[in-house]
Amino acid sequence: MIHPSEILRANSDGQSQFSAPVNRHRQNLDCGLSAAPWLTKKLSLKRFATPAVFVTVFACLGLLQGALLSYFRGTSHIWTQHYYFSETAMTWLIHLNEIIVGVFAFIITHWGNKIHRPVWFGGMAMLQAIACITLVVPEVFEPHVEELPSSSNVTNLCTRTTSLTTMVEFRESNWVALGALIIFQLFFAFTSIVFYTLGITYLDDNIEKENAPIYLIIPLATKIAGKQLGMYLSWIPTLFDSPNVFVTGMWLALSVLIFIFGFLIVLFPHSLPIMLIEKEVVTLLNLANNNREANQENVDAQAEPPKKSRFLASFLRLVKNPVLVVNTLAMVFMLTALINFEIYQNIFYQLRFFVNVGRDLSGYHDPLIAQIIMNIIKYPFIAISLIATGLIVAKTQPAAKSLAIFNVAIYIIAALLYVSFVFSRCNDRINREFDGKLTIPLCSSHCICKDIQFQPVCTTQGNVTYFSPCHAGCKTVETIRGIEIFGNCTCGANVIERTETTAVAGSCQKNNCDLYWAFAQVSSVMASSILASTIVTNLMINLRCVASEDKHLALAFETTLLGILPYIPGKLVYSAVADSTCLARGEDSCMFHSESFGLFFSIITVVLMAISAILATVVIMFIGNLNLYGSTSAKDYDVTMEDMEEIRRPSTTNTPARQNENTNQNETVSRDEDRRLMTNRDDNHIDDSEFTETETEQNSNQHPNRGITSTNADVHNESTSNKNKKSTPDILESDF
Template sequence: MPDKETKAMMGTEVTPRGKASPDSKDSRPSVFHNIKLFLLCHSLLQLSQLMISGYLKSSISTVEKRFGLSSQTSGLLAAFNEVGNTAFIVFVSYFGSRVHRPRMIGYGAVLVALAGLLMTVPHFISEPYRYDHTSPEDMPQDFKASLCLPTTSAPTPAPSNGSCSSYTEARHLTVVGILFLAQTLLGVGTVPIQPFGISYIDDFAHSSNSPLYLGILFALTMTGPGLAYGLGSLMLRLYVDIDRMPEGGISLTTKDPRWVGAWWLGFLIAAGLVALAAIPYFFFPREMPKEKHELHFRRKVLAIASSGVSKGRDTPSERSPGDSPEKQDGLAQVAADLTVIQFIKVFPRVLLRTLRHPIFLLVVLAQVCKSSTAAGLAIFLPKFLERQFSVTASYANLLIGGLSCPMAILGMVVGGALVKCLHLGPMRCSILCLLGTLFCLLLGLPLFFMGCSTHQIAGILHQPGTQPGPGLFPGCMEPCSCPSDGFNPVCDPSTHVEYITPCHAGCASRVVQETLDKSQVFYTNCSCVVGGGPVPAGSCDSACSHLVLPFMLLVSLGATVACVTHTPSFMLILREVKKEDKTLALGIQFMLLRVLAWMPSPVIHGSAIDTTCVHWAQRCGHRAVCRYYDHDLFRNRFIGLQFFYRIGAMVCFALVLVVLWQQDKEAGTKAAVCSSGPQQQLLLSGPEKKPEDSRV
């Protein structure tokens, strides 16, 4: 830092009542020399960044339908956000005190905005969405190709598998590759935003204000995922090709299983917000004066120092204002003096040393289990609600963003308040974590029974509850030339039987009923339906639609209780790990959470969901998106994975409690032995201290 700026900063601190000295005029020509303004900008940036990161989770089922992806592929797509993040997060510890942090945050935000724009490219390079692939290009969708017509007069559209060419396949791979590349860049761009922002606030805010500022930062940014689901709820009500609507409009409603919302539009909005939030970071200084409110604290400390109480020892206020916590920390000071090669060589040893701490290892494993649960719910809960309770994607996102996310924030606030107000030590923090995980487990038990079996689907499931498998289509549609890979479901309301297309129901005609606000499509002259119809277009509604609100209430209560344990679990790490290892221990913790939870969990959940599929759509001879699931298997395996991870977290917290109880017992025994006499204390403390130091 230039000498002029240093003098100005020192002059700002020593003048009474916050009046700046003449030297400070050059150091504060701009409003950007204000930590409160940085706090506001960083809160807005992290909020918009979490919106763009969480928006994919709100529209994952829509992206699956649009591009024909399986749940495993979509889970891998969501996990690629963490791949780019994990690859670079370790180097933040090395470069933290060597770079212009605000500018690095600005560069990262620009990369995040570009990644968000890249996510929308597949929409613009793809052909318009055709929800009825059996119709020829020159024929209106949902017209003759979906009806039961005699073989001689039926149109002969080329099947979708036959229309595949090397160009079509290459274009599909290009689209999927762009999505994966955008997610990777999004993860890379988010690397410097949070750690550099937190350290910058902690360095230049007053020591007593720093916890308050960080609390405000976390509280505001936690609303980002909720806003992402709310944005998804709004965007998915719009048709995907709103910018290139076909002539005559479309006959789909949002409840139609073929409906695809404008998933790409939310990325444009969120990317624009991130780009706007990135602009101020290029005007903040590399270092700024300490906050003015340090004056009262400084005078108080100087008064104590002048009385001789703190003579011979540097007080926090006597340190240079430019000294960051990293420079005052022993281990961080050593890391700052290392070259890149030396840092890479020493990091595995520090990692192994940190992992040998039993409390740290067990708490991180418990947090891995909790984060795996959160990852599975965040990505696939909207799809679960759509399939299990026959709700629209928009309504599912509205429930999650309006109910689960605020309840989770409430749980974090309650957890922090309990730790602060009750002055909880490590033992009580572990008890609180154990009880919270147990209650979360109990709240999840009723979820296994809140749902219905898959309704009867002609040609796929003959009787609900039987072993799923392909069956024969009814003989009433044999005179029809029905496409084998068509999908335009209709429902017989009298028998609650669903047919894949009107052709499979033997329907020969189509009627559109116009109302004031929407149009309803019906199919008539159906040979497979008692009375010949009419039957409405769309899938049959679930018999358990009324259970969606109780289900979400239990999920939200479980999220609240789980988030109560968030702060106590972090306190266990901060209070049990040695002071010089805290910074690097937290970095290792976040790295392990990404590698062990946020990367594999979406793929595991997606693979489990794919095993419950009973009817796959075909694209160029390969299976694409799943059309129908076995609801019982879907519910049991999805909720079962949540149950499995919560049991793992509970076991880890129980072991933490055992280790802490054993440590307290050993400490009590040692204190009793040491109190027998000064001579025995001297003999015992010598040999016992040495192996402990060597172990650490």
């Protein structure tokens, strides 16, 4: 072990002594509230400034973030109807935060890292909590109006005329609510940015690099788990038939908890104490090795004009980094496929497997099989995959090239799983689908079936699948043992005579279709779970392939591309395919699509995944021997913060008084060192020259990166052979 006192040797002369800025990083230990230092001292907040405590608070905030997002999206069908937004507007509103993330990632990250990462992170979370509360205002001041429903748009039954009971009051969208929703999404996006770019880099800077894979993935895994919690919470308004979404205990509780944990994040210092020790020791060692040369560089650096734009220089380094750019593009193509598949998957399942999945994004009304596969096991499987991969990478510490190869393998497996969607479909067909259009059957031509949602039924006579009970001419409905039975249907076995019959909810090939649907859902969950493991590997590669001072902007670069490309050009491509294959168009959305939609939808998804795998293969060629886990840790040094405070350095000002003081200090240190060396010589029977030569050689062999020397002359000689270990100019600034 190395003690700081061993750095100062006995026979150093005044002209070549080095400066030891032991208090250089003390200002970074700013725990608590600067406005109330007495409270910080009284509560001993510094003892909570540890990586374990920060990870705990960080993970709890991630859990709340995920729950809030899932609840907001799961209840979108309720607040959309309340504020009279179209379905298209709802689709863009629920994904608006992702686009805002891509637009503002660089700006928010740059300023947050420049000011104070924990304060910026926690402050954004607190502002987000306040924005959550503002959504209560439009819901309170705009009461829910019960519309006069028609029998057709409630039960999808056949009706002959448009009576007064079918009139719907047309109202304009609530622009105040729209503004509040946009503000909420804006601050949610800002918090999402700092959560990933500043929170992750702050944690990475304050933990041992070999443990980084598991520490960094815990907050991301809890955020995924939070989506499961938020989905269950979003079922409560539907379960109790409540029209309120934001004036509820769930929403208000989540908002208050986010504010509290954001405040706790603010209390953390600029750097955790455990890393300050390492920074102090490394600073001393670097100065001991490169004293004269570093001091000269400090003078030269001070004479140079300041750089015009550090941000621009960092950005240029990022775009010229082939590993970062290509690896991020591989992630972009994969995420574009996954995100847009999730957005349009209900349409795909409806078309291929004739299931009525509805418009409810919470999944509350999904069939039992979908409840089990998609709503119960999906998010837990993804979170478990993240944690397991982080543990394995942290324990085995595979090389960077191995992680890149792992990414390629996972991308290929995921693409193969989605290839099955090209061929997955049940053998059934909707009656009266001709020439790319869906027409009303002759047997139900007397029914008004405009804007009827897809709800397939199978007639008991003839086994013909119709688009809805209205299209089958059914007028009544009753539920027997959980099965909907539609009666008085005019479409059946004998169409000409119009004999009335019954129909059952679901397609005529329901058992076969449900089996294929379950297989498709299992494939989707498996692909999502294994792809989650690449979050760990990609994060490690993107953090380590850039300079330490560029890490936050590297994640901002990744976040920018992942926020803009999948949700704007990617979504526009999928949307164009959906619009061009529409068979039955309603008032503001398409009710049913042609078979070609499923084919194009599957092929586009697989092609994007294949491109991602190709780009990931290119990363293997560029990545080289990238060091992912570091080589220096604080535990290598037997040093405490108290040791740092005991070391003082003489000023480099060449005044007679200071030179005299420095001489006295050197003489004192020299006498202490001589006594210690004499004692060691008597105990171990070696002379001073042997001690100096032998121990210095051993130290240099065992710890080549530390480079401890015995005299200032040795420091000068050692510095000429270690030009690549120069200290940066700002480290040499005086603290006194």
